[in-house]
Amino acid sequence: MTCPIHHTENIVREEKAQLDFSKDMSYGDYLHLDQVLSAQHPLSPEHNEMLFIVQHQTSELWMKLMLHELQAAVAKVAADELPEAFKMLARVSRIMEQLVHAWDVLGTMTPPEYSALRPYLANSSGFQSAQYRRIEFMLGNKNPAMLKPHAHRPDLLAQVQTAYEAPSLYDEVLRLMARRGIAVPASHTQRDWTQAYAADEGVKQAWLQVYRAPREHWDLYQMGEELVDLEDAFRLWRFRHVTTVERVIGFKRGTGGTGGVSYLRKMLDVVLFPELWALRTEL
Template identity: 80%
Template sequence: MSCPHHPTDTPKPGEALVRSEGAQLDFSQSMSYGDYLKLDQILSAQHPLSPDHNEMLFIVQHQSSELWMKLMLHELQAAVRCVHDDDLPQAFKMLARVSRVMEQLVHAWDVLATMTPPEYSAIRPYLSNSSGFQSFQYRQIEFMMGNKNAAMLQPHAHHPERLAAVQAAWQAPSLYDEVLRLMARRGLPVPTSHTQRDWTQPYAADDAVKAAWLLVYRSPQQYWDLYQMGEELVDMEDAFRLWRFRHVTTVERVIGFKRGTGGTSGVGYLRKMLDTVLFPELWALRTEL
């Protein structure tokens, strides 16, 4: 007679391997992976308002994008401090990471693009006036990159804490402003109009700033770290343009030329944003090299 089978005596698939590796299996007295990442809070933050299956995609897409933007802000803020302190090697690492995050955000649009116009139409009435246009993190990124616009404070006026964060980025020197101030400290002929100005105003391209950058680019060995900074900035703006462009094409694919839920003209507004140049002298100088 064969012995009765006891399932508890048989290791589950992979359990023997885990035990042989000495892996921790009992987390009743210690912090687990889910505890560290606060997964209960994160994974319980998706609450579709419509009965449509596809709204989960819409929510996860935008929540995950906001997490990536949180990392971008963390890196950009630190990079600005490093430039201010003339610590460019640290800034290079941070700015390279920002560029790679933007690449992640570009590919995120590929997932949202699987939502068809009828599927979006099914959830649109439930969105009310909420729109990515109102993202306070994205607005901070725009301001830190130099695209200042006082009108963009208004969408956050109803929430004092968010408004304060956006306003702080609006009032502070942008990343590019800090780079130009560093160049002036290094003795390059950056005009005071671009090192001592009202930081809340949009950046205006200047031939004297371009001339200063040309000195750097014509003598890269002499100004190696500034030359590298210029290329880091171009790399980051290149990635930013791709992110914006993929946003436009995805929106056009899903809603066509309807007005945005936030009240903008939708695709028309997003296309205008494609014309924004953040670091104009770094692009213009290439014609003269």
């Protein structure tokens, strides 16, 4: 019969051995938490600046994952590997949902609290986010003026420029449809990719062909709905951005020189995949 005292001592020794990470990689080592958690450097004496910094740093991390998924999804669409692309695009939509809820936390900052730290921000602004700009470009909202905020950083400018010059996700989907025998106008499968996408009646008719015979074109039909889900989530993200900014700063100009809320409201009118929304009236 095992002695209870010896049994307890064995358990304690085993637990100590399991909790000894001096030789093996630990959780913090794997995630480089020392670097991540020491990257917050408030410039003001204001308590609320930590919220402001963490909000934007975590948003940038989510956008890094979003770009990872979007780039892979575009490549899968170009290679006609749609099941993998569907999973990636669904994940992008869920990431956007996370970013929507992040605005709820920043919305706890009141106007006087933000006004107290605003002078310390100088001209820094989310408007200057290179990752966000790459996401906009990959989703088709091309604008050459949006390259200028990154001109001071050649490394970032090169990344943004690459996204600006490449076919967007929607461009690749339309090229896929053409390869499948759907009559997509050549003007939208062979064009200058640096130009903002313009809605086209011929493209709408191509999508109507898919949506009127979903069983015959099931994966293209599913792709259309994945894109609608994605834009739906993106619209919510933009809308919560506008309402949070208005709640915190009203109609003051943005720190990056934009019109603030007035500029953000204009962005709400941008439609990324217009034919997929327009066709619903005709079904």
